[in-house]
Amino acid sequence: xxxxxxxxxxxxxxxxxxxxxxxxxxxxxxxxxxxxxxxxxxxxxxxxxxxxxxxxxxxxxxxxxxxxxxxxxxxxxxxxxxxxxxxxxxxxxxxxxxxxxxxxxxxxxxxxxxxxxxxxxxxxxxxxxxxxxxxxxxxxxxxxxxxxxxxxxxxxxxxxxxxxxxxxxxxxxxxxxxxxxxxxxxxxxxxxxxxxxxxxxxxxxxxxxxxxxxxxxxxxxxxxxxxxxxxxxxxxxxxxxxxxxxxxxxxxxxxxxxxxxxxxxxxxxxxxxxxxxxxxxxxxxxxxxxxxxxxxxxxxxxxxxxxxxxxxxxxxxxxxxxxxxxxxxxxxxxxxxxxxxxxxxxxxxxxxxxxxxxxxxxxxxxxxxxxxxxxxxxxxxxxxxxxxxxxxxxxxxxxxxxxxxxxxxxx
Amino acid sequence: xxxxxxxxxxxxxxxxxxxxxxxxxxxxxxxxxxxxxxxxxxxxxxxxxxxxxxxxxxxxxxxxxxxxxxxxxxxxxxxxxxxxxxxxxxxxxxxxxxxxxxxxxxxxxxxxxxxxxxxxxxxxxxxxxxxxxxxxxxxxxxxxxxxxxxxxxxxxxxxxxxxxxxxxxxxxxxxxxxxxxxxxxxxxxxxxxxxxxxxxxxxxxxxxxxxxxxxxxxxxxxxxxxxxxxxxxxxxxxxxxxxxxxxxxxxxxxxxxxxxxxxxxxxxxxxxxxxxxxxxxxxxxxxxxxxxxxxxxxxxxxxxxxxxxxxxxxxxxxxxxxxxxxxxxxxxxxxxxxxxx
Numbered sequence: 088x089x090x091x092x093x094x095x096x097x098x099x100x101x102x103x104x105x106x107x108x109x110x111x112x113x114x115x116x117x118x119x120x121x122x123x124x125x126x127x128x129x130x131x132x133x134x135x136x137x138x139x140x141x142x143x144x145x146x147x148x149x150x151x152x153x154x155x156x157x158x159x160x161x162x163x164x165x166x167x168x169x170x171x172x173x174x175x176x177x178x179x180x181x182x183x184x185x186x187x188x189x190x191x192x193x194x195x196x197x198x199x200x201x202x203x204x205x206x207x208x209x210x211x212x213x214x215x216x217x218x219x220x221x222x223x224x225x226x227x228x229x230x231x232x233x234x235x236x237x238x239x240x241x242x243x244x245x246x247x248x249x250x251x252x253x254x255x256x257x258x259x260x261x262x263x264x265x266x267x268x269x270x271x272x273x274x275x276x277x278x279x280x281x282x283x284x285x286x287x288x289x290x291x292x293x294x295x296x297x298x299x300x301x302x303x304x305x306x307x308x309x310x311x312x313x314x315x316x317x318x319x320x321x322x323x324x325x326x327x328x329x330x331x332x333x334x335x336x337x338x339x340x341x342x343x344x345x346x347x348x349x350x351x352x353x354x355x356x357x358x359x360x361x362x363x364x365x366x367x368x369x370x371x372x373x374x375x376x377x378x379x380x381x382x383x384x385x386x387x388x389x390x391x392x393x394x395x396x397x398x399x400x401x402x403x404x405x406x407x408x409x410x411x412x413x414x415x416x417x418x419x420x421x422x423x424x425x426x427x428x429x430x431x432x433x434x435x436x437x438x439x440x441x442x443x444x445x446x447x448x449x450x451x452x453x454x455x456x457x458x459x460x461x462x463x464x465x466x467x468x469x470x471x472x473x474x475x476x477x478x479x480x481x482x483x484x485x486x487x488x489x490x491x492x493x494x495x496x497x498x
Numbered sequence: 499x500x501x502x503x504x505x506x507x508x509x510x511x512x513x514x515x516x517x518x519x520x521x522x523x524x525x526x527x528x529x530x531x532x533x534x535x536x537x538x539x540x541x542x543x544x545x546x547x548x549x550x551x552x553x554x555x556x557x558x559x560x561x562x563x564x565x566x567x568x569x570x571x572x573x574x575x576x577x578x579x580x581x582x583x584x585x586x587x588x589x590x591x592x593x594x595x596x597x598x599x600x601x602x603x604x605x606x607x608x609x610x611x612x613x614x615x616x617x618x619x620x621x622x623x624x625x626x627x628x629x630x631x632x633x634x635x636x637x638x639x640x641x642x643x644x645x646x647x648x649x650x651x652x653x654x655x656x657x658x659x660x661x662x663x664x665x666x667x668x669x670x671x672x673x674x675x676x677x678x679x680x681x682x683x684x685x686x687x688x689x690x691x692x693x694x695x696x697x698x699x700x701x702x703x704x705x706x707x708x709x710x711x712x713x714x715x716x717x718x719x720x721x722x723x724x725x726x727x728x729x730x731x732x733x734x735x736x737x738x739x740x741x742x743x744x745x746x747x748x749x750x751x752x753x754x755x756x757x758x759x760x761x762x763x764x765x766x767x768x769x770x771x772x773x774x775x776x777x778x779x780x781x782x783x784x785x786x787x788x789x790x791x792x793x794x795x796x797x798x799x800x801x802x803x804x805x806x807x808x809x810x811x812x813x814x815x816x817x818x819x820x821x822x823x824x825x826x827x828x829x830x831x832x833x834x835x836x837x838x839x
Contacts, residue, residue, distance in 0.1 A: 166596065174601055175601055
């Protein structure tokens with residue numbers, strides 16, 4: 088890629104500024120610097136805070152974009168899908184059942200190779216009505232061709248948004264990316280965020296070029312004709328090949344991000360916290376990391392060697408990197424803020440995926456799934472101590488007594 | 499960039515064709531489709547895009563004009579064409595127009611008027627996609643045309659009834675039986691009238707029939723010339739779904755107008771104007787009996803005299819009791835002053 092060979096801009100001339108903003112506001116800052124062209128909104132909590140932030144940007148002239156308030160999530164996603172096919176950089180999003188209402192449009196987006204970015208403000212699925220965080224809404228696109236990642240802080244929200252456009256719009260990929268943010272815990276909570284100057288962002292993120300896939304009178308193509316059994320398996324495999332290429336493209340994007348912005352993680356796939364010597368490794372996604380990290384620090388004082396792996400990317404799933412990172416663990420505890428009714432061992436989605444990832448590994452420690460914090464319920468330090476004890480017992484016995492535990496449930 | 503901004507809501511200049519000999523010879527919907535013999539919807543596609551010309555993007559929502567037309571390796575579309583979901587003709591038109599507008603406004607793309615046409619069938623337009631079309635007709639800053647081709651059934655899935663299937667018609671979802679002769683007892687929705695009445699800033703709504711080809715194309719050209727979102731409802735006889743000899747397609751289209759079942763009109767900036775044979779009927783010409791139209795079609799073969807009389811009475815009611823025949827379905831107040839039309 089041409090952009091990778093450009094020199095990094097001189098840091099002395101331009102500097103990042105620090106802002107106290109929420110996760111949603113951080114995404115809006117990134118979208119402004121990415122100069123998006125079309126954005127569609129429809130209200131549902133908690134993701135809607137990002138649209139409120141964008142609307143204000145547009146109203147104040149900070150961002151020039153077509154801002155369309157749609158009449159439902161299905162239209163919201165269809166509108167940006169089509170805007171993207173004529174070459175516009177687009178943004179959309181939703182939460183909970185709103186995300187599910189858009190599901191038909193969400194399904195066809197990767198099949199049409201539309202590199203849109205969407206924010207999922209994770210929210211429990213109705214019924215019964217609940218506003219709190221659960222990951223099942225975003226996980227519903229797990230098998231559809233979307234790339235899927237989870238963020239933990241406002242800074243990560245900002246950075247990941249830029250990285251997502253860079254990855255999605257790479258001609259080797261051309262797939263949509265859903266950025267998942269824990270509802271309220273991240274969408275509404277403020278933290279200090281470094282926002283770089285536009286020049287740096289322009290160096291990192293080249294313009295969106297649709298090339299020979301552009302829908303324009305000068306390029307009279309027919310998009311998505313009926314193929315039936317003659318071609319659909321080949322097309323699905325091409326989609327899969329693009330997802331496979333994402334392993335390389337995501338690593339390149341993070342490396343370039345570090346080069347230009349002078350910060351960002353070495354390992355794009357997951358954050359490791361005190362895992363070097365850990366006997367027990369806990370795993371999870373999103374803002375769960377905060378109580379778990381505090382609990383780990385306390386347990387370390389008691390001599391318990393516990394660490395955390397917080398997954399950033401779920402699709403593509405970093406199975407090889409995880410296998411290496413989990414090599415020394417004596418037991419693994421996966422904390423799912425989701426559920427998969429009737430799945431193997433009644434586990435959550437992440438636990439099932441990690442089990443599958445480890446199947447061919449030489450070292451397969453006992454793995455226990457924990458369903459925790461559903462509907463936005465707090466994951467307490469006591470919960471983390473308790474599940475760590477269960478992991479220790481499994482490590483000692485060399486096997487897990489049960490596949491899954493539900494924690495913090497009123498009996 | 500300032501120059502580009504001027505283009506944002508500008509449309510192409512498309513003069514009406516003055517007579518059939520003045521119609522351009524170029525085809526933008528050509529060979530390569532596999533519609534049935536006598537398919538009027540395929541004719542509508544052909545005339546629609548011929549009227550629009552080459553600087554056009556067409557978006558087709560799921561329906562028989564997707565399934566029968568656009569088979570991989572044999573597209574008939576000479577202009578860019580893209581599939582959209584069954585209920586998304588409105589969203590597709592809006593999204594495409596918004597994308598073009600944003601890019602032209604920001605100088606990221608050469609500024610020029612490009613026609614955006616999204617079509618939908620009666621199922622996609624009157625049932626599932628009605629909400630999205632309604633929303634799009636309120637976005638006056640985006641130029642697009644939504645064309646509803648109405649063959650009165652879900653015609654690519656074995657002929658099932660839609661919200662626009664006429665009363666009593668035999669479809670695979672409403673077969674006449676020994677106990678129930680009429681399964682489908684609902685009256686056809688008044689889509690064009692509803693959309694014209696409910697969207698005060700949509701500047702153009704029309705009904706057309708391809709049996710009157712030049713008039714139909716000129717309505718498409720007018721719709722594309724008027725800024726903002728516009729809507730056209732086309733009635734398309736369907737040999738397979740209506741069960742008649744394909745040679746009768748053209749004649750059935752004419753009969754639908756002459757019996758008064760499907761009035762031809764346009765609503766431009768809020769002013770209703772009837773045209774063609776419909777105008778003659780409004781001006782006092784006698785309507786043909788609906789039985790002439792119904793009994794030519796196998797889908798009404800189970801109709802008794804009683805059913806024909808009911809159908810005729812409903813059409814008569816539209817012409818005699820509606821505020822505006824075919825358009826405004828409110829009943830006139832008995833003894834009130836004449837309405838303003």
